Amino acid sequence: MDYRQVHSFLCLYEEGSVTRAASRLGVVQPALSMLIAKLERDLGVVLFERSSRGVTPTAEGRRFYELALPLARGFENVRRQMIDMGGAASGTVRVGIVPSLMPAVVPAALQTYCDVLPDVSVQVTEGYSTTLLAKVDAGELDCAIVNDPLQPGALTVERLIREELVLVTGRASGLAAPGPFDCTELQRLPLIMPTAGQGRLRIPVEPRRRRRAAPTSPRLEMDAIAPTLELVKSGRWATILPLVAIAPELGRPDLQVNRLRRPGIKRALALLHHPRRPPSLAAKKLQEALAGALKDTLDRATGIIRSVK
Numbered sequence: 001m002d003y004r005q006v007h008s009f010l011c012l013y014e015e016g017s018v019t020r021a022a023s024r025l026g027v028v029q030p031a032l033s034m035l036i037a038k039l040e041r042d043l044g045v046v047l048f049e050r051s052s053r054g055v056t057p058t059a060e061g062r063r064f065y066e067l068a069l070p071l072a073r074g075f076e077n078v079r080r081q082m083i084d085m086g087g088a089a090s091g092t093v094r095v096g097i098v099p100s101l102m103p104a105v106v107p108a109a110l111q112t113y114c115d116v117l118p119d120v121s122v123q124v125t126e127g128y129s130t131t132l133l134a135k136v137d138a139g140e141l142d143c144a145i146v147n148d149p150l151q152p153g154a155l156t157v158e159r160l161i162r163e164e165l166v167l168v169t170g171r172a173s174g175l176a177a178p179g180p181f182d183c184t185e186l187q188r189l190p191l192i193m194p195t196a197g198q199g200r201l202r203i204p205v206e207p208r209r210r211r212r213a214a215p216t217s218p219r220l221e222m223d224a225i226a227p228t229l230e231l232v233k234s235g236r237w238a239t240i241l242p243l244v245a246i247a248p249e250l251g252r253p254d255l256q257v258n259r260l261r262r263p264g265i266k267r268a269l270a271l272l273h274h275p276r277r278p279p280s281l282a283a284k285k286l287q288e289a290l291a292g293a294l295k296d297t298l299d300r301a302t303g304i305i306r307s308v309k
Helices: 003-015 018-025 029-043 059-084 105-116 129-138 183-188 196-205 225-233 244-249 281-307
Strands: 048-051 054-057 091-097 120-126 143-147 156-170 191-193 238-242 255-261 266-273
Touching: 003 018, 003 029, 003 059, 018 029, 054 059, 091 129, 091 281, 105 120, 105 281, 120 281, 129 143, 129 266, 143 281, 156 225, 156 244, 156 281, 191 225, 225 238, 225 244, 225 255, 238 244, 244 255, 244 281, 266 281
Parallel strands: 091 120, 091 143, 191 238
Antiparallel strands: 048 054, 143 266, 156 238, 156 255, 156 266
């Protein structure tokens, strides 16, 4: 038994499909099947039951996964620590970010990061939380900052912040008076809301049985923040966004931001990475830069909105 066989087994176990596992490993399917067959001969057990719908681990396969997973983590940790011993971060870091962090947090983090670490290349992918979670799980991303997932699977989750969602309207629209806004009144507003793929950012339009505020029906659904705010500035529309997402717009004379009450609405952000692929030194430093920029942005935005009467 060698590590290549163990690594192939882990990928096949996690994917449940020879086709997907072979694609993830970058090998042809017959080569993967031969590796698994040889591993089964070496161990003297059957690890998977094969069918037209894919592969299902046997009891022996599930036990071998439990035993092999710490081995794989330890191997990757040794490799990563030896690479990082020089203390010079280099290589490529692939990070996923939800759209609401793009305007304020990402530029602030990358400006300093790229200056301090000129030998590191950064690839930033914008996407829904569920999409980014799948990409981290598949090894296409080193890490991602997403809306805190209900089902992270095998991924390691580090909670970062909780922030409130706020109502945003045109200041001259008359849609909302200054001050806290009662969530039970949301149903009367011409709302622009994220599409269903944005999950938790659609809390105000979910059925009433799942929350205390009255449900609303958005007249427009749009994920892009910039055009949403342009429509809001026209005075005909309202929207609900995370505080960090509108941090660059706070204090503009044409926008009004209301805190929500009864109930207040919050979302949590989390950092994800795969336990079998510990972050490199470069990835750790990028995670620190993003987390720091996120906290600084939220602190500033919270201070501004609390000072508004």
